[in-house]
Amino acid sequence: MSMLNRPATGAPVGETVTTVRDYEAAQKAVSTLISAEVPARDIAIVGQGVRTIERVTGRLGYAAAARSGAINGVLIGLLLSAILVIGNPDAPIQLFVGFVFIGVALGMILSLVTYAIVRRRRDFASVTQLAADHYDVTVMAASLAKARDALGVSARTKVVRPPADLTEPPRYGERIAPGTDPAAQTPAGHMIPPRPAAPGPQYGERVGQDAPTAPAEDAGDADAAEAEPRDDDTRP
Structure with missing residues (x-):
């Protein structure tokens, strides 16, 4: 790098017109811009990811x-x-x-x-x-069009997102701001139906281990029934 560089003053550097990997390519881009009569004061080389290497x-x-x-x-x-x-x-x-x-x-x-x-x-x-991951060649807004023509770079198009519809109720999985009432955000006529209860096990189905066991009273009645003697057993 040149020893004639002045310390940065924190002034705006403009908009990026091209990005290169090494400093020599950035110098060539600046030379091309100056040859195209772009004011030198409007051009800047900004190093991104700057780091020092001590060998x-x-x-x-x-x-x-x-x-x-x-x-x-x-x-x-x-x-x-x-x-x-x-x-x-x-x-x-x-x-x-x-x-x-x-x-x-x-x-x-x-x-x-x-x-x-x-x-x-x-x-x-x-x-x-001193090294950097890449270098951005930036130009002030007054000379931006001329700089893009000199380097053959087209203008960047900005993607505009459509505005969100605030009248639409929140969908499943959407986060609702804390302190707000979800029912108040749902417009009238769009009531969410209640969720039906899960059906119980049918006859003949095997119930898993996590299924609830029978109450203790039912278990006591079953033991008492087994303890009563049968008529067939008391007959001679």
Whole structure:
């Protein structure tokens, strides 16, 4: 991404004209819009599902810190040598090389001191980048038609739902707002008939285990009837 980006101010970004997967495709879409004379101030790239990715590049140590400090120190030494040559063109080459070594030493010392301070919190090197799931190219309403023509995108049609009929009684399974009377919502002449009772078991049908058992009084009468002697048994 460009380093010239300004921080967002929370202003409206307009309506989406196209959606792409990567940032390069979004840049191409913006270039196409600008070529079609769409005002650059009306265009915005909005990243959706933005996340940061930190890639670990290696483990930090005193050796790695000294090596990176030496590389940076070479640049410091060259800068000091250039200042010396500009101030004294007749300076010997040994002095030039000496300033380079001084810069290397300074870079190593600074890098080692910095690593000694932060090594307890962070002992690895990494590179952080910003990524998004997809990018929306948006345009303000004043330039929306021109932007769609430039990208060959048709206008989105909005689906309008028909209004609900409030005079129709609620159907089975519909939720009724709490605190309301379902009978009051049912108009006159549309009374719901009562639900018929379930028929009892017929003769010869097997009743399940969950069927109600006979009352205790009936069971006592049956036991008394069995206890009475029969006339056939009392005859000699």
